[in-house]
Amino acid sequence: KASWLQRLKAGLSRTSSQIGGIFSRRRIDEELLEELEATLLMADCGVEATQTLLAELRRRWKHDKLETGEQLRAALGEILVKLLTPLQQPMQPDAHKPFIIMLAGVNGAGKTTSIGKLARHFQSQGKSVLLAAGDTFRAAAREQLMEWGRRNDVSVIAQDGGDPAAVAFDAVSAARARGIDVVMVDTAGRLPTQLHLMEEIAKVRRVVQKAEPSGPHEVLLVLDGNVGQNALAQLKAFDQAIGVTGLVITKLDGTAKGGVIAAIARTHPKPLRFIGVGEGIDDLQAFNAVEYVDALLD
Numbered sequence: 001k002a003s004w005l006q007r008l009k010a011g012l013s014r015t016s017s018q019i020g021g022i023f024s025r026r027r028i029d030e031e032l033l034e035e036l037e038a039t040l041l042m043a044d045c046g047v048e049a050t051q052t053l054l055a056e057l058r059r060r061w062k063h064d065k066l067e068t069g070e071q072l073r074a075a076l077g078e079i080l081v082k083l084l085t086p087l088q089q090p091m092q093p094d095a096h097k098p099f100i101i102m103l104a105g106v107n108g109a110g111k112t113t114s115i116g117k118l119a120r121h122f123q124s125q126g127k128s129v130l131l132a133a134g135d136t137f138r139a140a141a142r143e144q145l146m147e148w149g150r151r152n153d154v155s156v157i158a159q160d161g162g163d164p165a166a167v168a169f170d171a172v173s174a175a176r177a178r179g180i181d182v183v184m185v186d187t188a189g190r191l192p193t194q195l196h197l198m199e200e201i202a203k204v205r206r207v208v209q210k211a212e213p214s215g216p217h218e219v220l221l222v223l224d225g226n227v228g229q230n231a232l233a234q235l236k237a238f239d240q241a242i243g244v245t246g247l248v249i250t251k252l253d254g255t256a257k258g259g260v261i262a263a264i265a266r267t268h269p270k271p272l273r274f275i276g277v278g279e280g281i282d283d284l285q286a287f288n289a290v291e292y293v294d295a296l297l298d
């Protein structure tokens with residue numbers, strides 16, 4: 001089985017074949033810079049980040065007297081690493097007990113999959129985990145989470161129908177009573193345009209805080225890397241509703257839009273805790289700016 005970094009490289013190759021492909025055996029000129037600008041936009045770096053990157057590259061081209069495409073690629077790598085490094089902030093689950101993580105996202109972003117991966121991650125660190133099945137809309141989603149919990153020795157708090165905020169309250173109270181290390185409060189998938197559902201998730205957050213005044217300690221937004229610039233719109237809306245403190249970006253193993261992380265770093269930076277690089281239980285990796293940029297420009 002390929003290592004996750006190889007899979008990331010293979011996945012991002014749809015992005016990097018656009019970007020990385022244009023440097024070799026060329027000299028730097030206006031034409032190359034314009035081509036680079038177009039490919040960065042195509043890779044979903046967004047207008048602001050692309051302009052920032054290009055301006056800095058032009059400055060270095062003149063100031064540092066860069067000549068070859070390869071030198072330009074190296075300069076781009078340096079600038080990208082500088083842009084993305086502030087996002088590289090690992091989660092600190094030892095800071096509280098229980099450490100309360102609330103998860104949000106649109107349907108299909110990879111929330112359920114990421115919860116499974118995260119539970120495995122925490123268990124492998126010797127931590128006990130409890131889940132709150134906050135998707136009270138879909139009985140099937142709840143069943144799926146409970147079945148998964150049984151198989152993986154993770155307790156799941158659920159309620160038939162019921163109020164997601166009440167489930168969250170029960171879960172946090174249970175975690176405190178049982179001395180659990182990490183509670184993950186799942187929420188139903190929702191779109192930022194569904195205002196009543198955005199109000200509902202804001203209430204879940206308030207009720208979690210009622211159950212534990214220091215929490216939630218992490219409000220994690222799960223974003224699908226394939227949606228490109230739309231991820232930014234989701235981030236802004238969820239941030240406004242619930243105060244996002246960290247991101248998981250999924251499906252980076254098969255996307256041509258890997259530049260979206262640069263767009264986030266430039267216009268709405270949030271700690272990128274983990275990236276999803278596959279469907280398997282171990283396919284979740286702490287974000288590392290140098291590795292990511294390497295894969296992007298490979």
Ligand code: GDP
Pocket residue numbers: 105106107108109110111112113114189250251252253254275276277278279283
């Ligand atoms: P939810 O609706 O947000 O809970 O989304 P799910 O967790 O059900 O995921 C939706 C689909 O995306 C499923 O088929 C997952 O296997 C897939 N998925 C989730 N994360 C990743 C990832 O990092 N890489 C790939 N390739 N697929 C993923």
